[in-house]
Amino acid sequence: MLSLKMTEMWTTIGSTLASFMFIWAIIRQYCPYQLLRFFEKYSHRIMDYFYPYIRISFHEFLGDRLKRSDAYGAVEAYLSANTSKSAKRLKAEIGKDSTNLVLTMDEYERVTDDYNGVKVYWVCSKVMAASRSMPYYQEQEKRFYKLTFHKKYRDTITGSYLDHVMKEGKEIRLRNRQRKLYTNSPGYKWPSYKQTMWSHIVFEHPATFETMAMEPEKKKEIIEDLVTFSKSKDFYARIGKAWKRGYLLFGPPGTGKSTMIAAMANLLGYDVYDLELTAVKDNTELRKLLIETTSKSIIVIEDIDCSLDLTGQRKKKGESKFFSDDENDNKANFDAGRKEVKEEGSGGGSSKVTLSGLLNFIDGIWSACGGERLIVFTTNYVEKLDPALIRRGRMDKHIELSYCSFNGFKVLANNYLRVEKHALFESVERLIGEVKITPADVAENLMPKSPMDDADKCLLNLIEALEEVRGKSGLIKEHDEEVECVSSVIKENGEFVDDDEKEIDEGKKQIER
Ligand SMILES: Nc1ncnc2c1ncn2[C@@H]1O[C@H](COP(=O)(O)OP(=O)(O)OP(=O)(O)O)[C@@H](O)[C@H]1O
Numbered sequence: 001m002l003s004l005k006m007t008e009m010w011t012t013i014g015s016t017l018a019s020f021m022f023i024w025a026i027i028r029q030y031c032p033y034q035l036l037r038f039f040e041k042y043s044h045r046i047m048d049y050f051y052p053y054i055r056i057s058f059h060e061f062l063g064d065r066l067k068r069s070d071a072y073g074a075v076e077a078y079l080s081a082n083t084s085k086s087a088k089r090l091k092a093e094i095g096k097d098s099t100n101l102v103l104t105m106d107e108y109e110r111v112t113d114d115y116n117g118v119k120v121y122w123v124c125s126k127v128m129a130a131s132r133s134m135p136y137y138q139e140q141e142k143r144f145y146k147l148t149f150h151k152k153y154r155d156t157i158t159g160s161y162l163d164h165v166m167k168e169g170k171e172i173r174l175r176n177r178q179r180k181l182y183t184n185s186p187g188y189k190w191p192s193y194k195q196t197m198w199s200h201i202v203f204e205h206p207a208t209f210e211t212m213a214m215e216p217e218k219k220k221e222i223i224e225d226l227v228t229f230s231k232s233k234d235f236y237a238r239i240g241k242a243w244k245r246g247y248l249l250f251g252p253p254g255t256g257k258s259t260m261i262a263a264m265a266n267l268l269g270y271d272v273y274d275l276e277l278t279a280v281k282d283n284t285e286l287r288k289l290l291i292e293t294t295s296k297s298i299i300v301i302e303d304i305d306c307s308l309d310l311t312g313q314r315k316k317k318g319e320s321k322f323f324s325d326d327e328n329d330n331k332a333n334f335d336a337g338r339k340e341v342k343e344e345g346s347g348g349g350s351s352k353v354t355l356s357g358l359l360n361f362i363d364g365i366w367s368a369c370g371g372e373r374l375i376v377f378t379t380n381y382v383e384k385l386d387p388a389l390i391r392r393g394r395m396d397k398h399i400e401l402s403y404c405s406f407n408g409f410k411v412l413a414n415n416y417l418r419v420e421k422h423a424l425f426e427s428v429e430r431l432i433g434e435v436k437i438t439p440a441d442v443a444e445n446l447m448p449k450s451p452m453d454d455a456d457k458c459l460l461n462l463i464e465a466l467e468e469v470r471g472k473s474g475l476i477k478e479h480d481e482e483v484e485c486v487s488s489v490i491k492e493n494g495e496f497v498d499d500d501e502k503e504i505d506e507g508k509k510q511i512e513r
């Protein structure tokens with residue numbers, strides 16, 4: 001009882017001193033600097049003498065760091081789970097899967113926590129401070145949590161209690177985490193006081209590997225690869241490699257590249273950073289974006305072949321064989337001009353991201369920060385890419401997504417129609433083996449077009465579509481054969497000569513003889 005009263009007394013003294021501090025802050029504005037230093041020095045000493053409590057602050061952003069502090073996040077999660085029952089003023093936010101509400105302490109709210117009989121106090125607070133990144137003077141909110149405890153418990157608190165808070169907070173964060181889809185907002189000029197260059201929405205894509213149409217063995221191999229990666233923290237540390245892995249997804253449009261990225265994110269519970277390369281000003285900005293990504297995430301660059309003219313440098317290297325130095329210079333100028341035009345045309349403004357900037361982004365020294373990250377490129381034209389960009393070690397796994405096979409169709413039939421066996425499957429199997437049709441087209445044909453459409457109707461629609469594709473490809477084949485007949489090109493002595501020319505040549509030779 002007595003100790004409770006003593007605690008309360010000290011807390012009152014604490015808050016009185018806090019009021020003095022506030023007045024002190026006002027005085028500071030008007031006193032000369034030397035006088036201020038003097039008062040500051042002695043006021044702290046007096047306070048320390050009378051005030052037996054220790055305080056630890058957990059700031060949301062530390063110094064000029066761009067990244068939100070992990071410790072702040074862990075404390076926030078820990079307090080929201082452990083003290084929301086005792087706090088009187090709470091903030092509510094929609095939690096994971098948009099189903100539940102997550103309650104956290106409101107600003108300036110104070111709660112107590114009991115750890116092995118030791119009482120500690122947590123306050124959620126904020127201060128206004130001038131930001132260094134501001135072009136002009138402007139104040140910015142800086143939030144922090146403050147932990148207060150008696151100095152006789154210093155060892156217990158700084159030792160095991162803080163470990164306990166961090167560990168539990170991180171676990172809670174992981175459990176309650178609402179996954180996010182980030183973008184670097186093309187064309188959007190973020191205000192300089194905004195802390196992050198990424199904008200985000202909640203990631204709610206329903207794709208899973210189960211619903212992906214592809215060969216079962218290939219699917220199994222990719223899943224195993226991903227799961228192994230996510231559990232390999234120690235392995236990567238042992239071999240001295242940054243904990244990240246590159247995937248190159250290539251194949252024709254509509255074969256499931258974007259869908260697979262969503263399935264990967266859902267499998268591992270990762271966030272997705274959809275990087276729009278044309279909206280990145282230069283290599284420095286690319287690096288800043290990289291630093292701001294968190295671990296447990298997938299960084300995606302879709303259609304890498306169209307993102308920037310990243311093939312320019314490769315051309316320059318190769319061309320020296322065929323052009324003189326002057327010609328090479330002219331060609332380089334032309335390429336540079338064309339690149340600028342292309343980038344401006346593609347909405348990228350004056351993007352100056354280079355191939356080496358991008359390579360640095362993937363596996364430079366900065367790419368190791370954060371860890372546990374996948375980098376995924378997608379392309380329709382793998383052959384267009386610079387080999388340096390996709391070599392193993394950078395893009396560790398190359399995955400081809402191709403036209404729909406019968407196994408792929410069965411997955412889609414199960415997804416869309418809930419059928420695993422059907423009399424019409426035989427016809428589909430025969431036709432699908434003969435034509436090239438993307439899973440996106442198969443899916444579209446299996447989609448019921450009216451409430452009356454049953455599995456029979458949808459399968460018949462698909463068979464019709466397959467026959468149509470076969471008819472078209474038959475025509476194309478016939479046309480190709482005709483073209484071949486007409487030109488009847490034959491290769492002779494490394495030159496292409498058509499039949500008529502060949503006869504004339506033969507005639508000339510005979511005359512010469
Ligand atoms: N392998 C697949 N498994 C399941 N659904 C698929 C598959 N491929 C495509 N689809 C369906 O087709 C649609 C388009 O696929 P997606 O956007 O993933 O293709 P993509 O390969 O990324 O195409 P693009 O090269 O044009 O970006 C998806 O919404 C999905 O419903």
Ligand SMILES: [Mg+2]
Nearest residue numbers: 257258302378
């Ligand atoms: Mg896509």
